[in-house]
Amino acid sequence: KTKKSLIGQLIRFSVPADNSCLFSSIYFVLHSGKLDLASNKYLRNLVASKIESDHITYSEAMLGRTNLEYSKWIRRDDSWGGGIELAILTQEYETEICVINTECGGRIDYFGEDRHFPYRVFLLYDNLHYDPVYLVTYDVVQQKELIQTKFHRNDEAILALAKDLVEQFNSSTLDDIEHSTSYKKNPSGTSSESHLMHVKL
DSSP, X not given: OOOOOSSOEEEEEEOOOSSOHHHHHHHHHHTTTOOOTTHHHHHHHHHHHHHHTOTTTSOHHHHSSOHHHHHHHHTSTTOOOOHHHHHHHHHHTXXXXXXXXXXXXXXXXXXXXXXXXXXXXXXXXXXXXXEEEEEEEEETTTTEEEEEOOEETTOHHHHHHHHHHHHHXXXXXXXXXXXXXXXXXXXXXXXXXXXXXXXXX
């Protein structure tokens, strides 16, 4: 059975599996659903600069390699981002990042939870790939869909929908999932084809 929600529908947006999925996903949720692959280099450089500026926090023991080696490594397009990058970006953007691990029973890891930032965003992670999650609602007055990617950290309804999304995702068959193709405008004004996986709630 599908679950109904009065506040809208959570949707998983599939970003390219190009070794930069974490950075693409972060940009998407921080910029109201915009996909801009060119921004990945900026985010990589932001992380690298933060690491280079703090040799005490980002020591060889923490990074698994020297501070300089890691900062050079994360700037490469073929290097995967992970927990270290999430911890840095949550502070840089003062936004809690909630990562839902679909391979660990829907466990949610909260990056920046102790900082009590006012807003949070959601990502899905399957131990290999990150995708962003957003809420779509329909404005009856304007007669158009509205997209929301940032939520108040005390919004328990959104957190409940996120947990339901994982349950639905893990138990769904192909018949339960609607696949469609949509076009989103990049900030540059060019169109890029994007695949959406709609999960009925």
